[in-house]
Structures are given as C-alpha cells and as structure tokens.
Amino acid sequence: MTNLLEVNAIHTFINQFHILEGVSLSVPEGSITALPGRNGAGKTTTLRSIMGLNPPREGQIIFEGEEIQGKAAYDIAARGIGYVPEYRAIFRALTVEENLKIAERSKGDLARRGDLIFELFPDLKRFYHLPGGQLSGGQQQMLAIARALVPENRLLLVDEPSEGLAPIIIDAIVAALRQLAAHATVLLVEQNFRMASQLADRYYIVDDGQTVTSGQMADLVNDRPLITKYLGAGYAGAGLVHPAKE
Amino acid sequence: MLSALRRNRPLLVTLVIVLVVLLLMARRFEPKVTASILLSGLTLGSLYFLVASGLSLIFGLMDVLNFAQGGIFMIGAYLGFTTYANPRLILNVLPFALAILGGVQVGRWLGGLLPARFKKRWLDTSFLILLFLLSLVLLLIGFRGFDLGALAAATATATGGAVATELAQEPAAVYVPRVALLTAAGLLLGIGLSRVGKVQMRQRTQGRTAIVGLVLIAAAFALVPFRTPAEAYLLSVSSNIRFILALLVGLLAGGGLGALIEISFIRPLYGRPLYQILLTLGLGYVLTELVKSVWGTAGYYMDTPAFFNARGDRCPSPNLWSWFSDHCQSISVLGRPFPSYRMFIIALGLVMFIAIALLLKRTRLGIIIRAGVQDSEMVQALGINVRRVFTLVFAIGCALAAVGGVAAAPFLGVNLGLGAEIQLQAFIAVVIGGMGSFVGAAVGALLVGMARAFGDQLVLSGIRLPWMDEAVRMSPSIARASTVLIMALVLLIRPTGLFGKKE
Numbered sequence A: 001m002t003n004l005l006e007v008n009a010i011h012t013f014i015n016q017f018h019i020l021e022g023v024s025l026s027v028p029e030g031s032i033t034a035l036p037g038r039n040g041a042g043k044t045t046t047l048r049s050i051m052g053l054n055p056p057r058e059g060q061i062i063f064e065g066e067e068i069q070g071k072a073a074y075d076i077a078a079r080g081i082g083y084v085p086e087y088r089a090i091f092r093a094l095t096v097e098e099n100l101k102i103a104e105r106s107k108g109d110l111a112r113r114g115d116l117i118f119e120l121f122p123d124l125k126r127f128y129h130l131p132g133g134q135l136s137g138g139q140q141q142m143l144a145i146a147r148a149l150v151p152e153n154r155l156l157l158v159d160e161p162s163e164g165l166a167p168i169i170i171d172a173i174v175a176a177l178r179q180l181a182a183h184a185t186v187l188l189v190e191q192n193f194r195m196a197s198q199l200a201d202r203y204y205i206v207d208d209g210q211t212v213t214s215g216q217m218a219d220l221v222n223d224r225p226l227i228t229k230y231l232g233a234g235y236a237g238a239g240l241v242h243p244a245k246e
Numbered sequence B: 001m002l003s004a005l006r007r008n009r010p011l012l013v014t015l016v017i018v019l020v021v022l023l024l025m026a027r028r029f030e031p032k033v034t035a036s037i038l039l040s041g042l043t044l045g046s047l048y049f050l051v052a053s054g055l056s057l058i059f060g061l062m063d064v065l066n067f068a069q070g071g072i073f074m075i076g077a078y079l080g081f082t083t084y085a086n087p088r089l090i091l092n093v094l095p096f097a098l099a100i101l102g103g104v105q106v107g108r109w110l111g112g113l114l115p116a117r118f119k120k121r122w123l124d125t126s127f128l129i130l131l132f133l134l135s136l137v138l139l140l141i142g143f144r145g146f147d148l149g150a151l152a153a154a155t156a157t158a159t160g161g162a163v164a165t166e167l168a169q170e171p172a173a174v175y176v177p178r179v180a181l182l183t184a185a186g187l188l189l190g191i192g193l194s195r196v197g198k199v200q201m202r203q204r205t206q207g208r209t210a211i212v213g214l215v216l217i218a219a220a221f222a223l224v225p226f227r228t229p230a231e232a233y234l235l236s237v238s239s240n241i242r243f244i245l246a247l248l249v250g251l252l253a254g255g256g257l258g259a260l261i262e263i264s265f266i267r268p269l270y271g272r273p274l275y276q277i278l279l280t281l282g283l284g285y286v287l288t289e290l291v292k293s294v295w296g297t298a299g300y301y302m303d304t305p306a307f308f309n310a311r312g313d314r315c316p317s318p319n320l321w322s323w324f325s326d327h328c329q330s331i332s333v334l335g336r337p338f339p340s341y342r343m344f345i346i347a348l349g350l351v352m353f354i355a356i357a358l359l360l361k362r363t364r365l366g367i368i369i370r371a372g373v374q375d376s377e378m379v380q381a382l383g384i385n386v387r388r389v390f391t392l393v394f395a396i397g398c399a400l401a402a403v404g405g406v407a408a409a410p411f412l413g414v415n416l417g418l419g420a421e422i423q424l425q426a427f428i429a430v431v432i433g434g435m436g437s438f439v440g441a442a443v444g445a446l447l448v449g450m451a452r453a454f455g456d457q458l459v460l461s462g463i464r465l466p467w468m469d470e471a472v473r474m475s476p477s478i479a480r481a482s483t484v485l486i487m488a489l490v491l492l493i494r495p496t497g498l499f500g501k502k503e
Helices: A044-053 A072-076 A098-102 A109-120 A122-126 A137-151 A169-182 A193-199 A223-229 B001-009 B010-026 B031-062 B068-085 B088-113 B116-122 B125-143 B148-157 B172-197 B203-236 B240-270 B271-294 B322-327 B342-364 B363-380 B384-414 B417-435 B437-459 B477-493
Strands: A003-012 A017-028 A031-033 A056-062 A081-084 A155-157 A185-189 A202-207 A210-216 B329-335 B338-340
Touching: A003 A044, A003 A109, A003 A185, A017 A031, A017 A044, A017 A098, A017 A185, A017 A202, A031 A193, A044 A056, A044 A072, A044 A185, A056 B088, A072 A081, A072 B068, A072 B125, A081 A137, A098 A109, A098 A137, A098 B125, A098 B363, A109 A122, A109 A169, A122 A137, A122 A169, A122 B088, A122 B148, A137 A169, A169 A185, A169 A193, A169 B271, A185 A193, A202 A223, A210 A223, B010 B031, B010 B363, B010 B437, B031 B203, B031 B329, B031 B338, B031 B342, B031 B363, B031 B384, B031 B417, B031 B437, B068 B088, B068 B172, B068 B240, B068 B384, B068 B417, B088 B148, B088 B172, B088 B203, B125 B172, B148 B417, B172 B203, B172 B417, B240 B271, B240 B384, B329 B342, B342 B363, B384 B417, B417 B437, B417 B477, B437 B477
Parallel strands: A017 A210, A031 A185, A031 A202, A081 A155, A155 A185
Antiparallel strands: A003 A017, A003 A056, A202 A210, B329 B338
C-alpha cells in the first residue's frame, strides 16, 4: 500500500501557542486511520494543519506525492481532500440541497454522487429543501459527511463525528463511514474509542502535540496499559474485541 | 404556517408598527400629503438601501464595516455628474486607467514567464521595493503637470452647451507620452505583483491575461485622438443616453474602486477589525479630499435627463401611465405634483433589490455568499477561493453605492456633504435591520427613509396634540434625530436588529 498522505514532523502555532510540536503520520490509501486521544492533545489542529486552515510553520505535508503545506486551504481542498469539521459545521441558513450544491467542484458532481449520498443517508433526501439549521444533530452530522462526498475526494478528514450524538445515531454514522471507506481514504479523529476501534485499521496516538505511538488498531484494543496511559482509564475495556474483524 | 409566522416575526411586528403609524398619519394629514410623504420616504429609502445593502453584504460576509461606502456614493455622484454634464474629464482620464490596468495585466504575464531561477535571484524583497518605487516614480512623472482641476472646472461652466473644446485639454503630443509612462508604470507593478502573489497562474488564464492587457493598452492609445470628437458627440446626443452612460460609469468606477480598495487596503487587515474600521473611516476622508482637489469645494447642480424633464400645458401628468408618453417633470399624485425623477430612484432601488435577492437566492455565488456569512473558513475548506469572493462582494457593494450616487445627483445635488450624510443614515438602516442581513438592510433603509420624510413633514406642519391650542413648531433637526431614535428603540427591544441573527 502506498501512502496517500504523509505528515512529517509538523509544528503548528495558534497565536503564540506552540500546539503541534512535531506530529508525524502516514495514511495508506484505502484505509481508515484513527487519531484517538484526549482533549487538547492536538488532534483537531493536526487536521486543520493538513487542510491549510492552521498552516504549519515547519515540517512537510505530502498528499499524492506533492508538498501541500503552505498552500491556500481552497487549493488543498481542490486537490481532493474533504473536511468534515468538529461541531457539524454545516451552513444553517442554507437548505440541505444548497449545502450539498456548494460543495460541487464541477457542475454535475451532486447529480453523480446523489445516489450514493441518499443511500447512505436517506434522511437527507426527505429534508432536501429544509434549512440545515432545522435538522437534528445526527442529521446535521450526516449532512456534513455527505457534503464531503459530493466531489470526488480521495481523502476525508473527519473530526469527532460522534460528538454529542445519541448512541443509536452513532451506530448509523459508523455504518455510513464504513461504507464510505470503499470510496475514499479516511483520517478520523475520534474521542469515542469504541467507535474509533470499530472503524479504523490503524491508529496514531497524538499527545501533547506529538505523535507518541502508532500501530494496528487490532493490537491497540488489547493493549490495556497503552489505552490507560493515553486515552484514560475509562476507555480500557471499552472495546476489548475488535468488532470490525468479527 | 405557524412556524412561518414565528420565523417572520420581526417582519410582522415592523409591518404592524408601520401600519399603525400610517393610520395615524392618514388621520392627521390629507391623503395627498400622506401620499407624498410616503413617496418621498420611498425615494430616500431607495437611496439609503443602495448604500446600506452593500454595507450589510460586506459586513455579513467579511466582518468589515466599510465606512468608505458613503465616500464611494459621493464619488459616484461627482463622476455621474461629470459624465452627464461634460464628459471631458472622463474622456481624458479613461486612457490613463486603461493604460495602467493593461500594463499590470501584461506585467503579470511577463512576470509569470520569467524563469524561476531569475526570479529567486533578482526579485527578492529589496528588488521588489525598488520595482514598486520605480513604478511610483513613473506614475508621478506621468501625472506631472496634468491639470485635473482645469478639466473639472470646464465641467462647471458647461451646462449642456458647447464649450471651446481645446480649453484645458492637452494636445496629443503631451498626452501620449503620459499614457506611455503610465503603461510602463503598470508593467513594472504587474511584474512585482506576479512575484508577491506567488500563486502560479494556470497556462490557460496566462494567455488570456496577456491578451486582455494588450487590448486594454491598445484601447488606451487608440482613444487619445478621439477625446475631442467623442466629447462633441456625447454633448450632441440626447441627455437620456448621457444619463445611462453616467449610470454605467458609476457602476464600473464604483466596482473598480471597490476591488482596488479591497485588494490593496482591506485584504492585509482581515482579522483585525479595529484597524479595518479606522482604515475605512480614513479612506472616507481621503475620498472627500480627493473630490475636493479635483472638483473644488463648490457644489454642482445636475439637471434631470429629458426623460423626466418635459414641461408644458399637459404637465404635470395626471397619472403614471400618461407620464410614460409625455415624460413630464412631475406626476400628479392625488392632486399634488410629485417629481417624476424620484419615481426613477424608487424603481432603481426596487430593481437592485430584486437583482441582489435573485443573485443571493438563485446563483452559486449567492449560495457561497450566504454560506460565507456564517462560516467563510468552511467555504474555503470546500475548495472555494473565498478571497476572490470577498473582492467581488466588496466591488458589488461599492458599485451599488456609486450607482446610488449617480442617481442621487439630480435629486440631492452634487456636493461634499453627500457622503457623510448618507453613510450615517445607511449605517443606522443596517443597524436597525440587523447587521449582515440583506432583507434587514432593505427594511431598515425603508424605515429610515420614511422617518426622514415623515419628520420633514412634521417640521413643516408642527405637532398638534388634541389638548393643544396651536401646533408646536420643531427644529428641522428632529427629522435627523428621528432615525437615531428609531435605532435606539429597536436596539433596546432587539439588540441584534430586526433581522439580525443571535450570536
């Protein structure tokens, strides 16, 4: 497997704060890679750095063999990276249709991908002409994911899709993300370790702005000491078996 | 149904209040007086809207309070008046603008062609500064001794009649070198910009840039010998055509000026709102001084075009329909004459409102603007160059203001006080309507316009409450104070304005 995305020792500052102090990771094509971990570890900033929203001051980000650090965010996105931000940042004043339409990179994108999107998220078809702000939290999350699916993105950066959602809705999102993995490579930031462990093939643990360890998800779920150390004691035992491999 | 009511509650409350005021007015005044107050309010509201809509769009999308909008409105009025009364100034300045613009385009193309090694070696920061300085020097030499004031002064004496054309206009032998120097200045600027921008132009757009630039430069030189005949021609055609031309000049100049301001001044200051406010405030003063230095401090009177200017036995027109055939200066509204040109201002405001509403609702650009109002970063992350949209919206806002200025010139007169006054009223309108809301800007502008018209009438007739023996006279400033009063009231009840979103 070749690496679709490679991040080499990036350092990112927000104002004067040194948030990322050398994060490195590589995302193989066709995989789901997870970044589990505590609040404030720098996971979201990692995604935002890749996306060009908080450009790193040092280090390299290589997408499809080309360096993209320092490029404008719209340029990076146009190369085929979709971003599903934290807190379901959909456009509340726009209808579901317009929320999807705005993501078109060339005319007809939505028509091409419509079937896939509505198969994954039938609710979106039902509320097609409703303002995004009137959807439920789960539907907004689905819309945010669907929006990243409209153009042919090769890589999706998904930030905390389970945040604030009811368990039953999380299950639906897990199912959707798993189907989605057939169409794009996914880099997933997720605090909900159960969800992350169900979905991901590989993991990187980012802590205090640095990558501390990485490996196969199947190994991590059985490594109680590691989980306790970096993800907190509450997570140990959360997913002792790896459901994805069942 | 209920939810629709709830969503439009601010609109409904406004409507009810306006209806109550209308009823009170109808009881107090004769119908014909009420009608003319309403029409005056609509006229003023329409002008306020043209400035307020841009203010609101720009603030909504990029959080910039553009206090230079009133200045642009004033520039629009002066440019429109100049184009209309005596196009000499425009005809003599247009080649300069074309030359610089064309030069910049060609320069950007040339800069793109330079080999990367050469650029790295020679076009580093210190050389860039040198390049820009050189460009500035060429610009200054190009404009040396060029008497804009004399050209504008010629305008002042020209009230439609023919003036000796050679007056104040430079012969080609002096004029052509100026155009050449400005082209060169633009060229250097363009080469510098191609390095600063750093964004590699795509092959396709590169060729187009060069061609557009060359065409602009060619047009600049080609226009030189036509300055005099074009002026004579323009003064001979009907005033209607000159008026349409004035509107077009306002639209283009306003848009161009807006784009220039955004790219060169606003763009480096995104995320620093205080600096931006200071900057746009300062720009307003600069624009006023600019106008002063070209047109002087005296105000001008602009005639309405023939379309709105017929006099005779059949005037005033008995109604709007007969006006379409006789083009009287005024139309009789319930027996009271109302200037027909103001109908045009109302129509212009309405057309612009519909046009922008359609743009926002129906086009991709509109979707991007509405999305950007909420979260421009996310729009960027979808692969859309938001900065370009910012420039475009700033240009649209300024173009609207400038067109408003042209339209206002025959109504309010052309003078230096124009900008500050309309800026204040438009700002009040936007605050009443809710910052960043387009419909809010329209409703706010209408309310402010109505308040002004109503206040003016009250000043004329005085207030007489039932228990009073005679009406109390008020000072004229009550009309101006009334709008601020409405703003204070609205803000007390709804701190975000009528249509503002809660933050």
